Amino acid sequence: MNELEKTLNWFELAVPNPTDTNKSVQLGCYLEETSEVLTAVGCTITASMLSGVADAFKDGTEYVDFDESTKIAILDGLCDTIVTAVGVAHMFGMDIMSAMQEVNRSNFSKFVDGKPVFNEKGKIAKPDTYSPPNLNGFI
Numbered sequence: 001m002n003e004l005e006k007t008l009n010w011f012e013l014a015v016p017n018p019t020d021t022n023k024s025v026q027l028g029c030y031l032e033e034t035s036e037v038l039t040a041v042g043c044t045i046t047a048s049m050l051s052g053v054a055d056a057f058k059d060g061t062e063y064v065d066f067d068e069s070t071k072i073a074i075l076d077g078l079c080d081t082i083v084t085a086v087g088v089a090h091m092f093g094m095d096i097m098s099a100m101q102e103v104n105r106s107n108f109s110k111f112v113d114g115k116p117v118f119n120e121k122g123k124i125a126k127p128d129t130y131s132p133p134n135l136n137g138f139i
Helices: 003-014 020-040 044-059 068-091 096-108
Strands: none
Touching: 003 096, 020 044, 068 096
């Protein structure tokens, strides 16, 4: 099983039957991570604005109509995001494949007795079993 399949497996175990609320929360989490990249490169104003949009998806203020054409557009953007993320890692000399192994290890540490723990907003929480990823060796 490759790292992308492990990530998908993690989500399938965590949320086997996603609701529209789960979908909105996940979009918010996706935008939150993009905001963190912007912060890392010094674009704090843009990152702050995007973080606000992320929060709106996570708390249900922002909503998307998940019809077929929307899903196709989202899938296109997600595929392009994966490709460009790998490209950014390559350009910076990062070992993205090994880093993904470490992130998957960390994400599975969020499970307690084989099940995810969710916070009040529907995001998977970090229980006492959580162990953050150590990405130092992949740069």
